[in-house]
Amino acid sequence: MQTLIIVIFLIGHSQSDESQRLDGNVSNFAVVKGRIYIATDDRLYQMHRNLTVEIRSDTKQDDRVKILVPFEKENKLIICGTHACGYCEVLNLKNISKTIHKESVGAASFYPNESSLGFLVHIGDSTNKLETYLLTGAVLKRPKTCDFDLFFLALRNLNYSQNGGIFSALGDQGPVHIRSRKQEWMFLDFEFVDGFQYEKHIYILVHFNISGPQPQVRLLSMKKGTTKTNTLKSFRGTTIHCCGSKNYTQLASSAVVGGSPLLWAGVFKADSESTALAIFNISQGASYGVGDLDFCVLGSCYNSFKEGSQNMAPKAVYEYPSMTSVAVSVDVTVSSWMMFFIGTAEGQLIKISMDKGMKPTCPIVLYRSNDEHPVHSKMILDPVDKKHIYLALGNQMKRVPVAQCGRYNNMRDCWLSHDPLCGWCASASRCTFHDECLRSTWITIPDGSVQEQMISFQVDETPSHEEIIVSVTAHLRVVAPEAPVFSCAFTTEQGESLCAGSENIAVFPNCFCVFFRENLPAGGLGVTVMISIDSQTSSESWNLKNCSLIQGKPTFALCSECVAAGCLWSFTQRICAWMPLNSYETDKQDTCQKYPSGLNISKPEIDSIHPNEISFYGKNYANITGKHLDHVTKIRIHGNNDCNLKKVPFQSRSSDRLTLHIPGGNKGRMTVCVELPDGTCYGSAVVTYRSLPSCDLLSPSTSWASGGRAINILGTNLQFVDWIEHMDPPQKLGVQFNSSNLVYYTPSIGAETRRNTTFRLKVANETIRCATLTYHPDPEFIRFTTSSSGDNLQITIEKKVDKLNISEKEMNIFALEGDTEYKCEEHKIEHSKLFGVDTIDCQILQKCNAKIELVKIHIGNDIFEVTGPRNMSYWIISIFIIIPAIIVVSVVVWIYLSKRKNQMNERLEPLGCDIRNEIRQDEPMETQETQCQL
Incomplete structure (x- = not known):
């Protein structure tokens, strides 16, 4: 059987679930037929049942919706929040943007982190009109700054016609409420977990004295009366203890199982990992005891007190780590099975089925998140078809199928899922829900108890010891429109009929085969039995042995051989015997673990x-x-x-x-x-x-083309990554895990062009998409200069501005003087976009007179060489030589040009005079002479 389990209980992650991400974390939600309502930190959502958003409404900045209750009968949604010292509001259930009534009232706690409770209760009897009220609870752990009275528990009206009007806590003789016996009740350490009405009783689950030395889980109950007043007068309380020797003092989640007496399930915690699902008969808590010394009802306090049922022990306890929530519905109970849906702190939704003896099946994982957001304490089954369940994880709502029948491909696997909701549909030849196979034979697990084998067998001998009887039981439940045809066929390894010439009887779910003992060899007989139900068949093979011949020193191997042969191992006589017919012995190979191996080897x-x-x-x-x-x-x-x-x-x-x-x-x-x-x-x-690793951020997100840059991957659970798969070019890269970061070094892409490339995280044999990295051309260094700085030599390197944002730690700089290499220390980078040049300063210690000829810069996989002048004195000498030379040359040129100008003037003056004389030849002689002289 152990090897069969392997193929069944592997990962149950559903690919068909629906989800919706919200703007904030889910604080509360409610479900009606066809719609879901969700409150986050600052928004209220109305969605279709498939989680598509219909309406999104923003709340006030200082408001937290603490109570969210649909009132389907009157098409209303009641919300109560913290804004302006508290309010309650009635919204249209089909359109939450429409407000029907709003009123300032202290129904919920005033502060966001304090506990509140709200649910509908129905009061009245056959002779009185049935009235619906809102039962509200509030806890105040800090001094209130508002004038409203804040009741621990109160029954509030939902109609104007009720006494005192809508949201009033008045009864026929004044306010109807429950408070703590102590005056400072508002500062007690209470926390509401759940509240509900089941038939004639109202139940409230609270934590009491959470931070104190003796934290408790309290069950408060009231019996439905004809009025508010006589309902609260039946108030009583009892302490729930869980579970056995372990002290689980916190209640994480609550769910009604149903039935009579009423069964209730709770997830209890000892710490964050040690959790237990416990099932109680809480009818006891409502039936016994009087009042509760810690509370006062209608202004009257109890002076004497008898607590309800001191022996309220759980009927069943199922321990499983890190549970956060539980859901179950009376409508989900199938036959004698109960199914519990459990959320965990790791973000998983699992299903556990229990038989009528409260024995659990192996958990089936319906959903698992990739991250580790815990499942919210509230989960609700879809009231339309009961085939989906709603749950919240952080800022995400999920709608997950309650069974994954379609993932089982044959009748055996469908049965081995041990899921009461799944059965093999004969006409469709597939695993389905029952309502999908109403006109055909539907084959599922049997009522009553958990079975490890679909077909089991027993071996016995007749009283005469001459014949062997093989009894086969098909552990099946068959639902069909007509009585199905059931038959069995027994064959040997040679294909011959085992029961030839003898009796073969088949009456569902049993069949018998009788054959002569002489046909059972000492080494055993291989037998196959095939059962048929209508057109569906399944087979099982065994090696039948003579039980009395399985003898020897009691060891694990001998005991296991006896059990596997269909025989009965007697732990008292320590021998293998024939299994009596109709025996209900449940020996397994695991029970043989108490015996030594019998091998002559050391125990590992x-x-x-x-x-x-x-x-x-x-x-x-x-x-x-x-x-x-x-x-x-x-x-x-x-x-x-x-x-x-x-x-x-x-x-x-x-x-x-x-x-x-x-x-x-x-x-x-x-x-x-x-x-x-x-x-x-x-x-x-x-x-x-x-959970899986997450890739949230790259730092840096760029690399130079030659590669070798250290890239930090920031995220969660990165220690699980085995290596990096680089996509362009395809390469397998090793990783180094450092604290919460994962580090890998980029490969070279060869081309000196900008390029985006993606990479993936490899975990075991699976792949997780990560992020995109941008490659840029390698850095380009222009020149270097040197200058003295005390006893040190300072080197200044110029680099073209780029988008690589190289840091000082990513560079190692060495300077060469002949064959001698010096390491340049104390790097400092100054970025300048004004001139398109960055500068890198570093120093060679105690070498102020070094004559540096070449600088090598190690970055990533490459070494960049930079040339430049020997030192700063070269430039100073050049300045003193070149500048005077320029001045001398400029003076010489100026003098030469000045002389040339004077010579030209001397030549031009007589020429000009001659021209003027020619122009004035026709003038009188006196005038000509005068002008020449001029």
Whole structure:
């Protein structure tokens, strides 16, 4: 059976779930037929049942909606919040943007982090009109700054016609409320967990004295009366203790199971990981006891008190780590099965079915989140079809199917899911819900009890000891329009009929085969039985043995052989015997673990497993260290109650070390032991499956083309990453885990052009998309200069401005003087976009007179060489030589040009005079002479 479980309880993540991300974390939500209403920190949502948003309404900045209650009968949605010292509002259920009534009233707690409660109750009887009220609860842990009275519990009106009007807490003789006996009740450490009405009783679950030395879970109850007043007069309380020797003092979530007497389930916590699902008969708490010394009802306080049912012990306790919520519905109970939907702190939704004896099946994972947002304490089944459940994880709402029947491909796998909601539909040849197979034969798990095998058998001998009787039982429940045809066929390994010439009787769910004992050889007989139900068949094979011949020293192997042969192992006589017909013995191979292996080898021991925390994708190349591991054949990994069993081969082995690939699994703790050849398993190491790694941010998000830049991946659970898959160009890159960061070094892309490339995280054999990295051309260095700085030599390097944002830590700079290399210390980068040049300053210590000829800059995978002048004195000498030379040349040129100008003037003056004389030849002689002289 153990090997069969492997294929069934693998990952149950549903791909068909619906989701909606919101602007804030979900604080409360409610579901009616066809719609869902959600309150976040600052918004109210109205959605279709498939989570598409119809209306989104913003609330006031200082407002928190603490009470959210649909009133379907009157098409209203009642909300109460903290704005302006408290208010309650009636909205249109079909359009929450329409307000019907709003009133200032202290129905809920004044402060956002304080506990409040609100739900509908119906009061009255057959002779009086049935009235609906809003039962509100509020806890105040700080001095109030508002004038409203804040009642611990109160019954408030929902109609104007009721006494005192809408939202009034008045009864026929004044306010109808319950308060603490102590005057300082408002500062007591209370917290509401749940409240509901079931038939004639009203129940409220609270934490009491949470931070005190003796925290308690209290069940407060009232019997439905004809008025507000006589309803509250029946108030009583009792303490719920959970569970056994462990002290679970906190209640995380609550759900009504139903039935008579009334069963109720709660998730109890001892700490964040130690949690238990406990089922109680809470009718006891409502039937016994009088009042409660901690509270006053209608102004009267009890002076004497008898607590309800001191022996209110749970009917069943199921321990599972990190539970946060539970949901169950009377409508979901199928036949004698009860189904519980459980949310966990790791973001998983699991389903556990319990038979009529409260024995649980192995958990089925319906949904698991990639991150680790815990599931909200409230979960609600879809009232339309009961085939989906609503849950909240942080800022996300989910609608998840309550069963995944379609993932099972044959009748055996459908049955082995142990899901009461799933059965094999004969006409469709697929695994379905019952309502999808109403006109055909539907085959599912049987009523009443958990069965590990679909077909079981027993072997006995007739009183004459001459014949062997094989009794086969089909552990099935068959629902069909007509009585189905049932038959069995027994055959040997040779294909011959085992029952030839003898009796073969088939009456559902049993069939019998009788054959002569002489046909059973000493080594056993291979037998196959095929059962048929209408057109559906299933078979099972066994090796029948003569039970009385299975003899020897009691060991695990001998005991297991006896049980596997359909015989009865007697633990008192320590022998293998024939199984009496109609015996209900439940021997399993696991019960044989009390016996030694019988092997002449040392008992293996496990010291540790590394890593002991992995993602739910699993882990390649994990190591188990210990002693005497030489003879180990397999590693066994299993969850609570041996659920989710996997048998894993090892990759390599020595006396003190095993290397293995840990397969994927669901979130939570698994136990690891090592198996010997006879099937015994030793050691008990724990490996914890957690959420997948997340890739949230790259720092930096760029790289130079030649590669080698260290990129920090920021996210969660990055220690689970095995390597990086670089996409362009395709490369496998190693990683280094540093604190919460993952570091890898970029490869070269060769081309000196801008390019975007993506990469993925590889976890075990799976891939997770990460982010995009931008490549830019390599940095370009222009020149360097040197100057003295005290005893040190300062080097200044010029670099073209780029988009790489290189830091000082990413560079190593060396300066060369001949064959001598100096390391440049104290790097400093100054970015300047004005001139398009960045400068890098560093110093060579105690070498102020070094004659640097070349600078080498190590960045990533490459080395960049920079040339430049020897030192600053070269430029100073050049300035003193060149500038005077320029001045001298300029003076010489000026003098030369000045002389040339004077010579030209001397030549031009007589020429000008001659021209003027020619122009004035016709003038009188006196005038000519005068002008020449001029």
